[in-house]
Amino acid sequence: MTGMAETPSTEPDATTSAPARRRRTAASPAAVPTAVAPTAAGQSPEAAAAPGFVDRGGAWCVVGAGPHGLSALKALLQNGIEADGFERESDVGGNWNFGAENSRVYESTHLISSKPFTQFPDFPMPDSYPDYPSHRQVKEYFGRYADHFGLRDRIRFSHDVIRAAPVDDGHAWDVTSLDLVTGAETTYRYAGLVVANGHNWSPKIPAYPGLETFRGEVLHSADYKGADVLRGKRVLVVGAGNTGCDVAVESAQHAAHTWHSTRRGYYYNPKYALGRPSDQVADRLLALRIPLGIRRALFGATLKATVGDLTRYGLKRPDHKFFETHPIVNQQLVYYVGHGDITPVDDVDHVDETGVVLTDGTRVDVDLLVLCTGYLVRFPFLEPEWLNWRDDHPHLFLQMFTPSYDNLVVSGLIQPDSGQWTLAHWQGVLVARVAEALRVRPAQARALLARSAAEADRRYSAGADYKDSTRHYYEVAHQDYLRALQDAIRALEVSP
Amino acid sequence: MSPKPLRRKTVAMRPWDWSFPSPPVAHREVLSARPTGPTARPPLLMVHGVAHGAWCFEEHWVPTAAERGWPAYAVSLRGHGGSGGARHLRRTLTRDYVHDVLQAITELPEPPVLIGHSLGALVAQLVAERYPLRGLVLLTPAPMHSALGALAAIARDRPTDFLGAVVGRTLSMEPDILFEGLDAATAREYSDRTGTESPFVQWELLLRRRVGPVRCPVLVVGVPGDRLVRPADVRRTAAAYGVEPVWFPGMGHDVMLDTGWDRVLDTVLEFAADLPAWGSAPLR
Incomplete structure (x- = not known):
């Protein structure tokens, strides 16, 4: 499945001079930000430059103050690299900043992965938090993470990055931000750009015939904030992602009746198995290095013992093996199906004035259509070709590095089958190591990044064949992906 | 044959931590004293050794450091001092102590200077490879390259103590083992305050461990006449970080309690005062 790790690309030896491509200047003397106390930096250190333009010298820019932006910012600062963050909201948290315009969490959202792999490994969640906060x-x-590492002073809040462009033959990036409070536009020049603007904010709305004629309400899950909108209505929930299942469960608790439309049958993993959070149980098998086939068999046995035969409940039989789709973790959905509060139905064929006609010809009259149909990845301030954009999505080495520029990194473009922020932490570490190596050991950095063309299509699926590729463009098997990150980080370390 | 390096590259894969996380403890004792005025100093977090508790730092170091302008904290590992978890001490592992210290760190307002004594110094090194400390102080550190040699010395000098440790009894914390200069009554009082240690943690001291990248400055303090950690072990620990140990002759293993504790604290505070700002230290 995976590409050959050490295959050289068609490019010339990256350690020799290859000036045609994205070369950075070797360690410039200005690029040593000596000992700036994290808390003492104050606001933007705007120099006496022309109005609207600030040259930040060797500093790096981090767009977004969600978990990936925070971890990248912290790792850069920790490794002695000056860095500024930009965040369009007035607080950190990104998607988890409930109530913010681009936050996609709802009132009842809880983690679907338990703490150990979900937290930042160097800043564990407090013992007082439950398994699923x-x-x-x-x-x-x-x-607390931002406060502890003194990151807030390094972030320009309420600043929307509206444009970023490579300058000086790719040696630097000009980042233009709009101050959402004053309306002022300023351009900052950086040595590198980390893009961590999230990938779950731009709603993907399916083009059902007749959707515009529907006289009931249509709501994308992006705008679903709580169960109030469901109360007493006949609701059809479309989509069996984790949000779709959460909304279907909430609808079962509050609506008059709920229909749940899915394209195929899925596995509904319980949050607890064998008395432990089920992702911890699964990781035991990985710790023991049990091969995929046996893990599938053990998963099947566990699911059979806990959830049982899904078709008995009226759900469709899964048409794929474990680990071939993004895991759904929901213990309640099957329960409510079993209680008759959720009626599982086929895919939507078309919509008319009063309801929905399904692919099997059944029609369902509903008041509210909740589309839990996912999100599109968008980088509104970048040109797609800079990110090796083909077939409607970027192709990046380690899902982070583009063949076009050494100093443009995407963090957070992953959808792991596990918790997320352990991976966010190590992506941040890799960003910092790359930034550091580009400065002090450029040949070593380029030797790693030279793989970005050859390995742009490499998947980290641990041997599974992902179904339905558009849904799984960014899917990674956490152990497979983290091992690749670890290898990349080690490649940039001097031997102990 | 040259000894294998005690340092290693970054370790991101920790499947056992993900699948068998340390159980939480109901209560974690953190004793602290803060300077009266505002301070720009980073916090100091102190971690005790075998069978001790935060009390051993509370006695002199925590209040004195605070008087000199340092926010000072001392944590009791689970099953020790005033922390919970005594009931489960017999199945506690070193990784649980690492968890306890990380938890205590996340409660601090900013990255601390971590000060570990003896077993606590081993824990501190395991914390340092995971977390970006301001500085790392190792006081008479338990050897990460295995305490087999130290155990052989104990077997020779105190065979009963050795046999007890083999079957899981706590190592002897008698006054003559811990102290050199204290008067007999005080030494006895401190010795009586020590408790029990997890047998697994003591056995784990025999493991040879390797520590990943540590980017903060490191200070190693040794005592030539130490009856638990041999000077050769201290030298080897220091060498792993490329530093020379600072020696305090005439003292016993418990450098934070024995006569002369103030001189050791002076050295530690001097080291801490010279630390570069967080994040600006070069790779070690």
Whole structure:
């Protein structure tokens, strides 16, 4: 499945001079930000440059103050690299900043992965948090992380990055931000750019025929904030992602009746198995290095023992093996199907004035259509070709590095089958190591980044064949992906 | 044959931590004293050794450091001092102590200077490879390259103590083992305050461990006449970080309690005062 790790690309030896491509200047003397106390930096150190333009010298820019932006910013600063963050909201948290315009969490959101792999490994969640913290606790956690590492002073809040462009033959990036309070536009020049603007904010809305004629309400899950909109209505929930299942469960608790439309049958993993959070149980098998086939068999046995035969409940039989789709972790959905509060139905064929006609010809009259149909990845301030954009999505080495520029990195473009922020931490570490190596050991950095063309299509699926590729463009098997990150980090370390 | 390096590259894969996380403890004792005025100093977090508790730092170091302008904290590991978890001490592992210290760190307002004594110094090194400390102080550190040699010395000098440790009894914390200069009554009083240690943690001291990248400055303090950690072990620990140990002759193993504790604290505070700002230290 995976590409050959050490295959050289078609490019010339990266350690020799290859001036045609994205060369950075070797360690410039200005690029040593000596000992700036994290808390003492104050606001933007705007120099006496022309109005609207600030040259930040060797500093790096981090767009977004969600978990990936925070971890990248912290790792850069920790490694002695000056860095500024930009965040369009007035607080950290990104998607977890409940109530913010681009936050996609809802009132009842809890983590679906348990703490150990979900937390930053160097800043564990407090012992007082439960196995599956709520979105409020998660946001508080990110706030404490930012405070502890002195990151807030390094972030320009309420600043929307509207444009970023490479200058000086790719040696630097000009980042233009709009101050959402004053309306002022300023351009900052950076040595590198980390893009961590999230990938779950731009709603993907399916083009059902007749959707515009529907006289009921249509709501994308992006705008779903709580169960109030469901109360007493006949609701059809579309999509069996984790949000779709959460909304279907909430609808079962509050609506008059709920129909749940899915394209195929899925596995509904319980949050607890064998008395432990189920992701911890699964990681035991990985710790023991059990091969995929046996893990599938053990998973099947566990699911059979806990959830049982899904078709008995009226759900469709899964048409794929374990680990071929993004895991759904929801213990309640099957329960409510079993209680008749959720009627599982086929895919939507078309919509008319009063309801929905399904692919099997059944029609369902509903008041409210909740589309839990996912999100599109968008980088509104970048040109797609800079990110090796083909077939409607970027192709990046380690899902981070583009063949076009050494100093343009995307963090957070991953959808792991596990918790996320352990990976966010190590992506941040890799960003910092790359930034550091580009400065002090450029040949070593380029030797690593030279793989970005050859390995742009490499997947980290641990041997599984992902179904339905558009849904799984960014899917990674956490152990497979983290091992690749670890290898990349080690490649940039001097031997102990 | 040259000894294998005690340092290693970054370790991101920790499947056992993900699948068998340390159980939380109901209560974690953190004793602290803060300077009266505002301070720009980073916090100091102190971690005790075998069978001790935060009390051993509370006695002199925590209040004195605070008087000199340092926010000072001392944590009791689970099953020790005033922390919970005594009931489960017999199945506690070193990794649980690492968890306890990380938890205590996340409660601090900013990255601390971590000060570990003896077993606590081993824990501190395991914390340092995971967390970006301001500085790392190792006081008479338990050897990460295995305490086999130290155990052989104990077997020779105190065979009963050795046999007890083999079957899981706590190592002897008698006054003559811990102290050199204290008067007999005080030494006895401190010795009586020590408790029990997890047998697994003591056995784990025999493991040879390797520590990943540590980017903060390191200070190693040794005592030539130490009856638990041999000077050769201290030298080897220091060498792993490329530093020379600072020696305090005439003292016993418990450098934060024995006569002369103030001189050791002076050295530690001097080291801490010279630390570069967080994040600006070069790779070690």
